[in-house]
Amino acid sequence: xxxxxxxxxxxxxxxxxxxxxxxxxxxxxxxxxxxxxxxxxxxxxxxxxxxxxxxxxxxxxxxxxxxxxxxxxxxxxxxxxxxxxxxxxxxxxxxxxxxxxxxxxxxxxxxxxxxxxxxxxxxxxxxxxxxxxxxxxxxxxxxxxxxxxxxxxxxxxxxxxxxxxxxxxxxxxxxxxxxxxxxxxxxxxxxxxxxxxxxxxxxxxxxxxxxxx
Numbered sequence: 090x091x092x093x094x095x096x097x098x099x100x101x102x103x104x105x106x107x108x109x110x111x112x113x114x115x116x117x118x119x120x121x122x123x124x125x126x127x128x129x130x131x132x133x134x135x136x137x138x139x140x141x142x143x144x145x146x147x148x149x150x151x152x153x154x155x156x157x158x159x160x161x162x163x164x165x166x167x168x169x170x171x172x173x174x175x176x177x178x179x180x181x182x183x184x185x186x187x188x189x190x191x192x193x194x195x196x197x198x199x200x201x202x203x204x205x206x207x208x209x210x211x212x213x214x215x216x217x218x219x220x221x222x223x224x225x226x227x228x229x230x231x232x233x234x235x236x237x238x239x240x241x242x243x244x245x246x247x248x249x250x251x252x253x254x255x256x257x258x259x260x261x262x263x264x265x266x267x268x269x270x271x272x273x274x275x276x277x278x279x280x281x282x283x284x285x286x287x288x289x290x291x292x293x294x295x296x297x298x299x300x301x302x
Contacts, residue, residue: 116298119175122165122283123297125151134197135161135287145287153294155287157185162284164193170280172299174254179293180246184210186289191254191261192281194220203284204276206254206263207234208292211241213250214263214270224261225275237263237270249295257302 124130126148133142137159145156146163155163176189186209193203202220207213214237218227226235242265244250255262261273285294 116300119298119300121298123153123294125295128153128163130166131163132166132197132282133161133163134199134201135159136199151295153285153297154181155187155285155292155294157187157287157289157291159287160199161287162190162193163287164190164197164282164284166282168281169256169283169299171257171302173302174256174283174297174299175251176285176297177249177251177295178208179244179249180210181291181293182246183290184243184246185292186210187292188217188286188288189252189254190219190282190284190286191256192222192276192278193284194278194281201284202278203281204261204273204278205286206252206261206271207237208252208286210243212237213241213243213252214238214265216261216263216271216273223275223277224273226273235271235273237265238272239268239270242266242268242270255302 128146135142140159147154188208189206190203191206193201200219202222204222205217205219207215207217216235218233251266253264259276259279261276263271
């Protein structure tokens with residue numbers, strides 16, 4: 090009987106530890122966009138509508154994995170404005186391409202009107218003005234990319250990176266691993282959904298939450 094009780098207590102503690110590991114980095118007073126268990130509060134858009142999103146966007150051990158194929162994204166059902174977004178990402182196999190969409194507008198499309206905070210390897214922190222969006226820093230209107238301010242400070246394959254995006258009115262600031270990499274003013278969008286992009290190969294996300302500012 091004592092052995093059985095000890096085993097039950099051990100399993101309970103292990104399960105509790107797993108849940109804590111999934112939510113330990115989500116501070117109190119924030120709005121979690123990912124519950125660490127499933128993607129029930131997200132909407133999916135894929136370039137090929139015949140593909141089941143369940144095979145592209147999956148969750149395991151508190152981590153979202155996106156295969157990158159076909160192109161598309163997962164977006165929040167809700168729209169947000171005036172917030173700080175925190176998320177962590179890594180390349181599990183190969184440094185490739187993805188992005189975080191801010192102020193995403195409907196209808197869903199490949200690609201929607203939004204500001205993309207680039208995650209492409211070597212370029213994390215670039216802005217991409219998608220779907221006709223604009224900002225003061227886009228001085229050359231023939232290009233949609235506004236390059237980051239500093240050299241790449243991304244971590245090696247398999248290591249977790251942090252991106253924090255501050256959205257206030259018509260301004261956006263992007264920090265990569267604690268370094269301010271880009272700032273936009275006069276942005277033509279100030280509210281919308283938040284998206285994680287499928288574009289290329291495997292990428293993983295965790296600890297996605299926002300704080301009002």
